Amino acid sequence: MSDLISRLSLNQKTTNSWSLPEAVEGCVRHGIGSIGVWREPLADTGLEKSARLIRDAGLRVSSLCRGGFLTGIEESLRRAAIEENLRALDEAHTLDAACLVMVVGGLPPGSKDLPGARARVAEAIATLAPAAADAGVRLALEPMNPIYAADRGVCSTLGEALDLAEQFTAEQVGVVVDSFHVWWDPQLEAQVARAGKRIASFQVCDWITPLPADTLLARGMMGSGHIDFRHHLDLMTKAGYDGDIEVEIFNAEVWATDPDSVLETMKFRFVSELAPVAA
Amino acid sequence: MSDLISRLSLNQKTTNSWSLPEAVEGCVRHGIGSIGVWREPLADTGLEKSARLIRDAGLRVSSLCRGGFLTGIEESLRRAAIEENLRALDEAHTLDAACLVMVVGGLPPGSKDLPGARARVAEAIATLAPAAADAGVRLALEPMNPIYAADRGVCSTLGEALDLAEQFTAEQVGVVVDSFHVWWDPQLEAQVARAGKRIASFQVCDWITPLPADTLLARGMMGSGHIDFRHHLDLMTKAGYDGDIEVEIFNAEVWATDPDSVLETMKFRFVSELAPVAA
Numbered sequence: 001m002s003d004l005i006s007r008l009s010l011n012q013k014t015t016n017s018w019s020l021p022e023a024v025e026g027c028v029r030h031g032i033g034s035i036g037v038w039r040e041p042l043a044d045t046g047l048e049k050s051a052r053l054i055r056d057a058g059l060r061v062s063s064l065c066r067g068g069f070l071t072g073i074e075e076s077l078r079r080a081a082i083e084e085n086l087r088a089l090d091e092a093h094t095l096d097a098a099c100l101v102m103v104v105g106g107l108p109p110g111s112k113d114l115p116g117a118r119a120r121v122a123e124a125i126a127t128l129a130p131a132a133a134d135a136g137v138r139l140a141l142e143p144m145n146p147i148y149a150a151d152r153g154v155c156s157t158l159g160e161a162l163d164l165a166e167q168f169t170a171e172q173v174g175v176v177v178d179s180f181h182v183w184w185d186p187q188l189e190a191q192v193a194r195a196g197k198r199i200a201s202f203q204v205c206d207w208i209t210p211l212p213a214d215t216l217l218a219r220g221m222m223g224s225g226h227i228d229f230r231h232h233l234d235l236m237t238k239a240g241y242d243g244d245i246e247v248e249i250f251n252a253e254v255w256a257t258d259p260d261s262v263l264e265t266m267k268f269r270f271v272s273e274l275a276p277v278a279a
Numbered sequence: 280m281s282d283l284i285s286r287l288s289l290n291q292k293t294t295n296s297w298s299l300p301e302a303v304e305g306c307v308r309h310g311i312g313s314i315g316v317w318r319e320p321l322a323d324t325g326l327e328k329s330a331r332l333i334r335d336a337g338l339r340v341s342s343l344c345r346g347g348f349l350t351g352i353e354e355s356l357r358r359a360a361i362e363e364n365l366r367a368l369d370e371a372h373t374l375d376a377a378c379l380v381m382v383v384g385g386l387p388p389g390s391k392d393l394p395g396a397r398a399r400v401a402e403a404i405a406t407l408a409p410a411a412a413d414a415g416v417r418l419a420l421e422p423m424n425p426i427y428a429a430d431r432g433v434c435s436t437l438g439e440a441l442d443l444a445e446q447f448t449a450e451q452v453g454v455v456v457d458s459f460h461v462w463w464d465p466q467l468e469a470q471v472a473r474a475g476k477r478i479a480s481f482q483v484c485d486w487i488t489p490l491p492a493d494t495l496l497a498r499g500m501m502g503s504g505h506i507d508f509r510h511h512l513d514l515m516t517k518a519g520y521d522g523d524i525e526v527e528i529f530n531a532e533v534w535a536t537d538p539d540s541v542l543e544t545m546k547f548r549f550v551s552e553l554a555p556v557a558a
Contacts, residue, residue, distance in 0.1 A: 112507040118465065147426050149463035150505040151488045160465040184428035186397065186439040209430045213492035226429040228391040 008270050009034035009062040011203065011248035012041055015259040020045040022259075024057050030263045034060040036203075036246045037095060039088060051094050061097040062244035063140065063176075063201050064088065070124035071105035071117040071154060078124065081105075085128050092137040098243065099140035099200040100132070101176055106151040117154045122164055129172040140200035141165055142176040145184075147215055158182050158191040165198050174200030177236065178248070180207055180219050183227045192235040199241045204229055204274070205249045212252065219250045221265060222273040229273045245274070287549050288313035288341040290482065290527035291320055294538040299324040301538075303336050309542045313339040315482075315525045316374060318367060330373050340376040341523035342419065342455075342480050343367065349403035350384035350396040350433060357403065360384075364407050371416040377522065378419035378479040379411070380455055385430040396433045401443055408451040419479035420444055421455035424463075426494055437461050437470040444477050453479030456515065457527070459486055459498050462506045471514040478520040483508055483553070484528045491531065498529045500544060501552040508552045524553070 010032050012023050020041045027035055035054065042050050042064075054061060067088040072078050085100075092100045104121045107114065125139065132139045141161040144153030155161050158175060165173040175198050182188055184207075192199075206225030211218045222229055233245075247266050254262055289311050291302050299320045306314055314333065321329050321343075333340060346367040351357050364379075371379045383400045386393065404418065411418045420440040423432030434440050437454060444452040454477050461467055463486075471478075485504030490497045501508055512524075526545050533541055 107505055112505055112510075114463070114507070115468075145426075146424060146463035147490070150486055156463050156465055163465075184393070184425035184435045186435055186442075189394075207429055211426070211490075211494050215490050215494075226386055226391055228393065231391075 004275050005267065005271060006033055007243070007245050008032055008267065009036055009060070009244040009246040010263070010266070011036035011063075011065070011246040012038045013065070014247050014249045014254065014266065015262060016255045018259050020050050021053055024053050024059065026259060026263055027059055028057050029260070030267065032263070032267070033058075034062045034244045034246075036063045036065060036248065037061055037097065038065045039091065042091065047091055047094055054095065060244060061095045062246050063099050063101050064092040064095060064097040066101040066103045067139070068103040068153075069105040070121045071108055073108050073111065073120070078120070082124060082127055086131055089128070089132055089135040089137050093135040097137065099138040099174060101140050101142055101201060103142055103144065104153050104155045106149065106154060114149075114154060121155065122167075125164060125168070125173065129168045133169070133172050138171060138200050139173045140176045141173065142178060143181055145181040147218075157185055157187065158195065159187055162191060162195055162198060170197045174198045176201040176203060177232075178203035178205075179227050179229060179232050180205045183207055183232070189235060192239050196239050199236065199239060199243075201246065202236055202241060202243065203246045203248045204232070205247065214252070217250045217252045219248070221249060221251075221254065222247070222269045230276065233274050234276075245270075283554050284546065284550060285312055286522070286524050287311055287546065288315050288339070288523040288525040289542070289545070290315035290342075290344070290525040291317045292344070293526055293528045293533065293545065294541060295534045297538050299329050300332055303332050303338060305538060305542055306338055307336050308539070309546065311542070311546070312337075313341045313523045313525075315342045315344060315527065316340055316376065317344045318370065321370065326370055326373055333374065339523060340374045341525050342378050342380050343371040343374060343376040345380040345382050346418070347380075347382040347421075347432075348384040349400045350387055352387050352390065352399070357399070361403060361406055365410055368407070368411055368414040368416050372414040376416065378417040378453060380419050380421055380480060382421055382423065383432050383434045385428065385433060393428075393433060400433065401446075404443060404447070404452065408447045412448075412451050417450060417479050418452045419455045420452065421457060422460055424460040426497075436464055436466065437474065438466055441470060441474055441477060449476045453477045455480040455482060456511075457482040457484075458506050458508060458511050459484045462486055462511070468514060471518050475518050478515065478518060478522075480525065481515055481520060481522065482525045482527045483511070484526065493531070496529050496531045498527070500528060500530075500533065501526070501548045509555065512553050513555075524549075
């Protein structure tokens with residue numbers, strides 16, 4: 001159990017109202033050893049100052065969220081997206097982040113061409129992979145729950161993410177396994193095993209029903225929904241993953257709760273929902 | 280175009296406020312040659328009377344909706360589900376329905392064992408398949424959008440449905456391809472081709488964003504959302520499917536509209552969204 005809790009990482013989205021310095025202090029106060037950083041609060045505090053605060057606090061950076069949004073059609077949009085991702089890679093390098101999480105983007109406005117959008121993602125990843133290698137940062141492709149296929153991420157399954165990642169070295173391109181996004185997949189067991197060393201990030205939050213009206217905020221605290229996290233952790237362990245486990249919760253109720261109280265609940269649920277049950 | 284429109288089938292859910300006799304009259308009034316029947320309005324009107332009305336109107340029955348809900352754990356629940364599905368098979372036989380649509384059921388209350396739920400579905404289908412053959416009715420497994428995996432259908436992909444269906448003859452067990460449920464699947468092209476003669480039903484309605492607050496009513500009229508229906512029809516045609524195409528829309532706004540107006544819109548959109556564009 002103590003070994004498991006040492007792998008807990010606070011993704012900043014879970015404490016959405018906290019600035020980066022507040023989140024760092026929160027991690028220290030609650031004995032959390034790792035943080036998943038978001039670029040917007042990072043920009044608010046400043047890159048160098050943030051990197052120093054995190055380093056001085058002794059925290060690991062389990063991921064930088066997020067790069068991606070690579071599905072634009074016009075050449076100017078595609079070039080802008082590449083440039084934005086290069087900046088994100090620089091930031092991830094400065095933070096010594098384990099990976100840059102890639103939310104690949106949805107269908108462009110007015111387009112219904114899903115295969116085309118997926119092809120543009122593949123093309124952009126091919127452009128970014130060498131830059132990622134230069135920065136010493138891994139791109140982590142995040143397959144997203146199909147609920148977000150139209151408006152957020154056209155990469156919908158772990159198998160699809162691996163098909164793309166495997167065109168590059170494992171150091172350049174890995175995958176994110178986020179329980180919320182992949183829990184329903186009948187291929188989950190096989191694809192996590194296949195992923196092996198490609199697993200760059202493991203994120204957890206629960207699938208709750210009924211879904212909240214705003215589906216972007218539909219993610220629940222572990223134990224509030226339907227996901228068997230112990231099973232997921234077991235699959236990840238068998239696949240050889242022993243890195244940090246990020247709790248990333250987009251949820252209006254969680255965000256309206258005092259963040260210190262959220263961290264207490266998060267720590268408790270992390271252990272009660274993920275730790276192996278004694279035989 | 281005239282050939283395509285002759286394949287249009289009104290699924291009763293699209294005109295949810297109409298009784299079965301009203302829906303039959305509506306089909307006749309609007310020149311629609313086929314109907315997808317739901318069991319609840321069927322029971323309200325009575326089986327024999329409904330069968331006679333449909334026969335006298337010269338309508339085909341493209342499907343009976345629905346059987347399934349096979350994930351219960353307790354023996355008594357499982358037996359009750361089998362009995363209910365045997366009744367549905369009898370009804371489908373009497374209506375001369377092309378298939379019985381199977382919505383397999385979600386996770387039982389309190390359970391997080393998704394592989395277990397899927398195994399119980401497979402076991403129940405094995406029990407029902409010979410009865411389906413006796414009734415001369417095909418069981419049509421419906422893979423559902425993962426948004427419903429927890430509370431409605433643990434069969435989440437066409438590939439998963441085919442893995443199960445292929446354990447039986449194509450006459451006994453086929454699959455439903457519903458655009459709303461499968462549009463996001465990166466394996467769609469390959470799995471529709473694989474499905475071939477297993478395709479028992481083709482249903483259409485659109486994926487709209489933002490999703491309505493009640494996700495059970497999240498389905499839109501074709502052309503209101505993100506789905507490329509022409510592409511889907513092309514895949515289905517290449518797979519050898521030339522049967523009816525059901526429009527099944529669960530949507531509070533559609534249900535609040537005068538059903539005759541809904542049928543006018545449905546006919547127009549069916550052609551404008553599905554018919555091949557001249558080169």
